[in-house]
Structures are given as structure tokens and as C-alpha cells.
Amino acid sequence: MGCYDCCIRCIGAVPYPSLVATLLCYAGMALFCGCGHEALTQTEVLVETYFARNVQDYVVMASFIKYFQYVIYGLASFFFLYGILLLAEGFYTTSAVKQTFGEFRSTQCGRCLSLTFIIVTYILAFIWLAVFAFSAIPVFFLFNMEQTCHTVNILSETTASINQHSWICMDARQYGLLPWNAMPGKSCGTTLAAICRTSEFHVTYDLYIAAFAGAGITLLALFLYLVATTYNYAVLRFLGRKGIR
Numbered sequence: 001m002g003c004y005d006c007c008i009r010c011i012g013a014v015p016y017p018s019l020v021a022t023l024l025c026y027a028g029m030a031l032f033c034g035c036g037h038e039a040l041t042q043t044e045v046l047v048e049t050y051f052a053r054n055v056q057d058y059v060v061m062a063s064f065i066k067y068f069q070y071v072i073y074g075l076a077s078f079f080f081l082y083g084i085l086l087l088a089e090g091f092y093t094t095s096a097v098k099q100t101f102g103e104f105r106s107t108q109c110g111r112c113l114s115l116t117f118i119i120v121t122y123i124l125a126f127i128w129l130a131v132f133a134f135s136a137i138p139v140f141f142l143f144n145m146e147q148t149c150h151t152v153n154i155l156s157e158t159t160a161s162i163n164q165h166s167w168i169c170m171d172a173r174q175y176g177l178l179p180w181n182a183m184p185g186k187s188c189g190t191t192l193a194a195i196c197r198t199s200e201f202h203v204t205y206d207l208y209i210a211a212f213a214g215a216g217i218t219l220l221a222l223f224l225y226l227v228a229t230t231y232n233y234a235v236l237r238f239l240g241r242k243g244i245r
Contacts, residue, residue: 017228018090022083025221031214032135033076039207040065042200043138043177050195051172052182061177079218082124086225089117090232114233121229125222132215137175139212142205145170149196152189168192 044058044065052058092113148170155168169188172178178185187195195201 017224018087021221021224021228022087024217024224025079025083028214028217028219028221029076029079032211032218033072033214035207035214036135036211037069037072039138039204039211040069042204042207046195046200046204047172047177049200050187050191051185052178054183058178058182060179086117086121086229089114090228114229114236118226118229118233121222121225125219125226128215128219128222132212132219135208135212135215138208139205141175142201142208145192145201146196146205149193152193 044062047058047061148168152168169186170192171186173180173182173185
């Protein structure tokens, strides 16, 4: 019974919400960083091949992609370390709340540390909410492109003349990918439909969807962190007022 009782006490000290949030955070960041990095590379290839003839037309976009890929490396490293810190804080506060071990009971320093993590996680959640919204833009662009291709394919089956649907275009300049003086800057008609049938387009589309899903999973993990840390901090404050330190 001694070993069994010890195991039960150890299992009871596991911060399950923080553990689930950490797993979600790592899974979401792996999707966002891995798929986002590769999607940006594929985007540069698509724009260079089908939407811009002059290197100077997409040099700004290429520089942005390069720097944002470095940002992705930093995000992956930061969230890996921050997830470990939040999980460790969850272990500490859970042990303090349940008073499983005497040396881990609530202290003023522990409550201050928990409050710091709450504030930082709130800030990260708001920032990541903007990242989540931003990651929907390429998904929206490629979705519109796919729907336009679908329209072109339907018209090509129902009309005899190609010129009747050559006016249907997808302009990359409207989405800020290229400057307005870029040539051609857009693809139209059967050329656009041919682009949508390439493997590069489908791979890029799927990668952006996965990156968007990863951003959403990471945002969910941050909300779970907020709930867990806020609850633990509130209980620690309650124990402190009761004189349990």
C-alpha cells in the first residue's frame, strides 16, 4: 500500500490541463512552423514561375519570406522553452494547491511567479490571435484561386470559344504579393486553370491549411494555459489568505 499510495499521490500532483496545453502547443507549433516554412518556399516558386517575369518584381516578397522563415525558427525555439516553463509552473502550483509535498507549498515568490506567467501568456494570446488571423490570408487567396479555376473549367466545358472566359483572372497584385507595375502580375483563363492543376499549387494550398490549423491549435493551447494558470493562482491566493504558505 505504501508504493501504491505514493503512486496515487504522484499522479494526483500532475497538472493535466497544463500537460494537455503543452502537448497542444507543441503540436500546433510543429504544424505552423514546419508547414508554414515550406509553404512560403512554395509560394515564392509559384509567384516566380507564373506571376512575375522580372526578378525585381518579387524581390521584396522574397526578402519578406526569407526573414519570416527566420522568425519561424525563433518562434519554434521560444515556444518550446516557454512550454517547458509553463508545465514546470503547473507542476509547482498543482503540488502547492493540493499540498502533496510540504516543501512545495504556496509562497509569496510562487504566487508572484504565477502572476507573471499569467500576464505574459495573456500578451502572447493576443499576439497569437493576430498571427492566427494573418495565417488565414494565404488560405483565402488560394481558396479564391481554386474557385476561380473551377469556374474556368466549367465555362470551358460549356462554351466553345476560349476567349469567352479568358477575362476570368487571379491577380496577385491585389493581395500585395507583387507591386502594381509587375508583369504579368495575374493569370487568366486556361492558363490559370493549368496552374491549379499543378502539384505545386495543391501542395502549397494544403501546407497553408495545415499552418492555419497549427496556429489555431497553438491559440487553443494558450487559452488552456490561461485557464490553468489563472485558476491555480486564484487558489494560491486563497491559501495564502488562510495562512497556508
